[in-house]
């Protein structure tokens with residue numbers, strides 16, 4: 001413990017993706033010597049050159065601050081394992097077509113750890129994984145270390161496995177890391193508990209110590225519960241649309257109940273991103289594997305999958321025929337504050353409108369360079385524009401697909417002047433209906449009445 005307390009022990013963070021890189025830099029900010037390991041030579045050399053490999057507010061500055069001092073991006077996993085005492089596993093756990101998590105990257109990392117165990121290691125699983133993965137990691141390390149032609153003797157080289165699920169949200173990841181609402185650690189030894197307490201003590205956040213599988217379940221349960229809140233409010237929004245009530249007020253009203261809380265009750269075109277859809281499917285799969293009927297979560301998923309189609313239907317209802325209509329779409333990332341378009345409902349909607357023969361003019365403050373690589377421009381059909389005003393040119397409708405705050409501040413008169421029809425469909429309830437209607441727009445949103453009566457305000461009487 002003396003080496004840990006004095007921070008002489010090194011940390012290796014394995015996997016430099018959306019979780020690994022912010023985690024590594026967060027640990028470097030706490031004063032640890034951190035090796036950032038990734039198997040991609042291209043990614044490692046970009047990091048070594050000081051380039052943040054994806055957009056996350058504050059990440060580039062933090063990289064500059066620690067690079068070459070106490071953060072070292074490296075490709076050699078074996079050497080990193082031998083040099084470090086604490087190994088954070090942040091490798092990808094993509095999903096298979098069945099919904100099951102593909103744990104092959106974790107298994108490969110566990111094998112490499114086994115073959116390079118030269119002293120005590122604490123292996124901390126941070127990637128989102130199904131319950132009992134930590135036990136598999138333990139078993140794999142024991143098995144492969146023993147299989148090294150008798151050269152390794154596990155009775156002399158100790159190791160612990162811990163589960164420390166990451167709850168960071170893209171766009172505010174560094175804030176989540178430096179000021180977490182809670183830290184969950186699953187451990188099965190005092191040594192692992194003490195090391196994790198030592199690492200996280202400076203953050204003075206509530207620390208919940210549990211068993212290994214409990215910590216793993218907490219991550220999946222948290223993401224599934226939040227997805228459930230979103231699908232719930234989206235169904236309420238459909239009902240509000242049908243009977244002329246305002247879902248934002250319903251969300252406010254139910255969110256005032258501390259048992260419900262106001263967060264994650266924003267109705268819209270549904271949730272996306274790398275975590276929610278994948279983790280939800282993996283949790284459903286885990287329940288099925290263990291004979292537990294969690295069909296509630298299947299509904300959460302099904303409701304979410306219908307959201308983009310429902311929005312396209314709203315666009316169709318507003319424009320009648322989509323073929324040859326020009327549509328401006330603002331926002332492509334799955335949420336604001338990131339350039340990540342994985343499982344983005346915006347991209348699904350753009351794709352759907354294209355297949356119906358509409359011409360799309362797209363804008364996003366951050367996501368366009370990456371998206372253009374997988375979704376290339378098409379002459380006269382799919383145009384990436386450098387501003388929302390350019391996207392709106394000659395458009396028959398303007399869609400808000402990601403709630404980037406800057407879209408709230410647009411000059412509506414200038415936009416209206418460039419469009420063929422003054423029509424806005426807001427898939428995120430981002431805009432103030434009165435503001436855009438007074439600028440002469442027809443405005444359609446999600447679960448908010450088109451001709452509002454008395455809307456009311458929250459005040460204490």
Ligand code: UDX
Pocket residue numbers: 166167168169170171223226230263264265266267268269270271272273274275276334335
């Ligand atoms: C999520 C979890 O919040 C985080 O704790 C976990 O570590 C990783 O997965 P993230 O994927 O970054 O984080 O995004 P999040 O902010 O949770 O949003 C997910 C999706 O839900 C986005 O598409 C967002 O637009 C949508 N959403 C969120 C809603 O539609 N309504 C809401 O009220 C909140």
